[in-house]
Amino acid sequence: MKTSTAIKRLPVAAVGATFVVLGVTIANVQASTFTYIAGVNDNFSLSNGTELSSPSASLLAFATNSGAFPFFYTNNFDDPSIDKQLFHTFTGLPSNITSATLEFRAKPNGGGSDNDAITLAFGYTGSNINSPSFISRFGATGILPNLWNTTNYPSGQVFTLNLAALPPLQAAGVSNLLPGLNSNGFLDIRINDDTSVDYLKLTLTTSVPESSSILGLGLIGALGVVCLLRRSSSV
Ligand SMILES: [Ca+2]
Ligand SMILES: [Ca+2]
Ligand SMILES: [Ca+2]
Ligand SMILES: [Ca+2]
Secondary structure, eight states: OHHHHHHHTOOHHHHHHHHHHHTOEEEEEEEEEEEEEEEOOSTTOSTTOOEEOOOOHHHHHHHHHTTOTTTTEEOEETOOOSSBEEEEEEOSOOSSEEEEEEEEEEEEOSSSGGGOEEEEESOEETTEEOSSEEEEESSTTSSSSSOOSTTTOTTOEEEEEETTSOOOTTEEEOSOOHHHHHHHSOEEEEEESBEEEEEEEEEEEEEEEEEEEOHHHHHHHHHHHHHHHHHHHHO
């Protein structure tokens, strides 16, 4: 039979090629979520005291180099002072980060809160911020549409920043911090300087490929071809 003859003439190399194609590996993805919280979500309550931030030694060194530490520095969440900058570092972050969200509640304290800003960074060299980084004001021409002051935002504001697609207005640096998160494993945060911060919450999603091979199916396919060859040769 013509069909049997065609199969019978299949070279060994072609059978091998069929095996390889059938043995394609399928990648499943193992997704995990990690949440890091600094401060307490208590709407700036001082009745339970303030909560301490935890800047890395490197970030504290920058605070010193930039002149913020010690007089224009605070490591207290809920601190209602003006002319105080809050510093915090999230450390020990996982690899394979595929999404990241930073949520925080902040409130203008008056004075010069109009020009207050958030900086997201991966360390500093002396007084210079390393690349990549992100800097943006809170108020008008920044993350929010109106000036960041006690008239417009008397109760503060909960911010939710997608670190893979940060707001473009009044921003310096990059809009996607995922590569920086993955290559550094930490995130420095600086909020200045007439603004209270209630808490910071970083939520990360990681995706780790899990190899699931259908090699067995490939083997069955190859054996099937061998059987077919034998059968056709005996016809
Ligand atoms: Ca508190
Ligand atoms: Ca100020
Ligand atoms: Ca200010
Ligand atoms: Ca708080």
